Amino acid sequence: MDAQPVDQEAVARAVDAIEKALGADAVLRSRADLDEFRDPFWVLGSDDNDVAAAVLPADVEEVRAVVRIANEFKVPLWTVSTGRNYGYGGASPRVPGSILVNLSRMNRVLEVNSELGYAVVEPGVRWFDLVDALEDHGGEWWSSIPDLGWGSVIGNSLEYGRGHTRIGSHAENVVGMEVVLPNGELMRTGMGAMEGNRAFHAYPFGFGPMVDGLFFQSNMGIVTQIGWRLMKRPEKYASCWIHFDGDEIIVPVIDAMRELMLDETINNYPFLGRGVAANAEGQPDLDPDSQKWALRFALYGYDEIVEAKWRIVERVLGAIPGVEIGRKTYDGTDRAGPLDGIHDDKVQAGIPGMELLDLYKVPFGPDTGHLDFSPVGPLIGAEVLKMIRMVRSMYEEFGEPYAAGCMLLPTSILVVSVMFFDPKDAEKTKRIYDNYDPMLKRIAAEGYGLYRSHIFKMDAVAATFDFNDHAYLRFVETIKDAVDPNGILQAGKQGIWPRKLRAQR
């Protein structure tokens, strides 16, 4: 999309230097290999997001070597953990011609602390890997997981990704980081800033400012290790749902859910959706005009607590006219077997799977693309209905399938809206991407911001964060210039550019 801001000759020399430092098997240059890292859903002008080469460091010292070489040659790096950022650009870089740093080889679960309930993981550790490690350690601890098990724990968390258990706000589960800074230095955060500190992954703060937040959706460093909070396996787990017909019922349902979450009766992160959210084993309902809604939530704990909570939930939600309520209960030790293939019940129990990917292929077959538009609002019934209707009306003209999947927090909601398309239909695909910008302007005008975006849309989204002439962006870019003076790392990520490339915006 932009003119090439990259000196390709310098990049080539940098890749040679990296190959010398890391070995030939750590560098990929062939077209076929690099195509693996393209945005899986982008075929139009398919060189828009190419990388010059991919490098795969195996440990933190190799990451530091790559960063030092990038500084030497002043060339751009784009780091991914595993690159499964589907719907937002996959592994592809914001700046074409960057060197892709793929961390999938750094895939060790370094520790499972069974007393304090955390794991220490590297960026290449996928949800599948982590949960396997937890099972190997006796299964007493559950991880929160997102819908697809193939992604990186670190990658998802750093993008403010979300899961569906009671520790489903993944960014908040990160306790203590190890980071390679843009100058190649290694830093540890929080209590880990002290060598050998015993509470590195047990206490969430440190002495002085918290810098951890700077490494989320960011280009300030490469996170090479995190402490990851786990959840004690409950005695009992109830996967609960309500169904209702008609958009208007969203209002009392959301207001009741907020009360139930704020008083901690429900303490997981519920999901409200059309079709894909149903606790049903069938096909998703992707009819844009559908008014059938399903809301899913979970109760965990000792048997008597779960039963007491269920009575409260049944009383409150069951009293809303038009709402049908149900549940299925499990023992905490039920894993494979009872939950097999039941996506809704698995994700709320921290069992990773790939079921949702199949659903996402329904509209146009295996190559179905999707673009996610994900505004955030307060968890107030009337506002949620308004947001859903706004997004729907903006999609209406396409007459194509889309899915609305809302992730509920106790006081806010992500209205994740997924537009499906056939990437081989160039014209329609382009229209869907083009439609994003007016949608963004309209939703921002109503006071709703996006929580995440496709790489092509990052500048546009960042532009909507306009308080005091973009004071936030200017502050973050001041920090960016200070910590990454050569502007080598993730240029343009979330609209944040190093000084020398700001003209790219």
Added chain:
Amino acid sequence: MDAQPVDQEAVARAVDAIEKALGADAVLRSRADLDEFRDPFWVLGSDDNDVAAAVLPADVEEVRAVVRIANEFKVPLWTVSTGRNYGYGGASPRVPGSILVNLSRMNRVLEVNSELGYAVVEPGVRWFDLVDALEDHGGEWWSSIPDLGWGSVIGNSLEYGRGHTRIGSHAENVVGMEVVLPNGELMRTGMGAMEGNRAFHAYPFGFGPMVDGLFFQSNMGIVTQIGWRLMKRPEKYASCWIHFDGDEIIVPVIDAMRELMLDETINNYPFLGRGVAANAEGQPDLDPDSQKWALRFALYGYDEIVEAKWRIVERVLGAIPGVEIGRKTYDGTDRAGPLDGIHDDKVQAGIPGMELLDLYKVPFGPDTGHLDFSPVGPLIGAEVLKMIRMVRSMYEEFGEPYAAGCMLLPTSILVVSVMFFDPKDAEKTKRIYDNYDPMLKRIAAEGYGLYRSHIFKMDAVAATFDFNDHAYLRFVETIKDAVDPNGILQAGKQGIWPRKLRAQR
């Protein structure tokens, strides 16, 4: 303690300029007025922490004016909300001769959002003020509060202060900030970075890196507004305690508490102490050799949930030999009256008071001083006992009273150790401050860091955070130099110095 690094003539001219901008009643210069802002417990060499003048802006534009003038004259500011940072230096600045910016006039509760459960407050809002405002709004929402009600909500939270309800990790209750940056610019964080955003205080993240953490224990900006998370008034509240005799019982008690907190049976932040922690109306037990311990915790919720949790707690904790367990239950609507004067029951119900201050005056009368030494460790019984014994043995030689008050988190613990002294006894007071440094070295050598410190000890504590040659400190100082090039704000706070003053370290 340091040589004067401040150009007093420039300071005098800056104070004149501030007076011109803010009005005469916003500037205090008399010795008697300024003495109010001294460390209340420091009399030795009493000019060590003097300020040149105190300025009291009434709103955010006046704060910006002060910051702009400080940049113009390149003079140091030291900001406090209300300055009740007792045990850590009170309102006194790290750099003698600074201009004190006291925000106590900015004391408005700007919003109480009864739907979403948050308040928006300015820095001068004290716990008393906030709780009064919540009562005026119908009392449906509780705030978490620390032991003393006279301090600032913002001031306490920015120091990683803690309370005793289920939202007692105060730093984590801050959702969305407004900040005056060191260059005088106004910034809003999170979703508030978008003008008019509806989820500013409802969703904890933004688009791009989180910068909120940079303003905790920091010198990167002056926080002028925060969103503050509240807790729904429960139907029922049980204030529970256990008592036991003998240090060894700490081990099984802590291990059981960790399990009960990790499975969410107990979801407030319990307190373990000698003497001052007892749920007793009597005098505190300040005998250093005492082996009498009390642990306090709370259960909140619907009647049947509280009762179910109590049965679990009674079964688990009651099974530990030597442990005596008890509780007192309240309706959520019980406020003044039933809880009057009962410190332990009030703080866990978010009712601010001043009872603890009286306890702190017992050792040497009204002028009793105290110095707090507060290491953090993992919440593992054997380690907690080890930490407590280490601190005790390091205090033993004084033969003077001290209080051990441990604040429990689900996986970590703050061993807040309070040494009392008579500030008029210059020799002993000096010995107590001098003793801090070897204590710090010994505790750090065992892998425990301090969560907070007195201004005089900030450099020493920061020096213990030594991973990779103090990579964290160097990273933070890189940011400091970028965002505050004139080094005007809170120089030396938590050991972070602007470039021009690093020789002060």
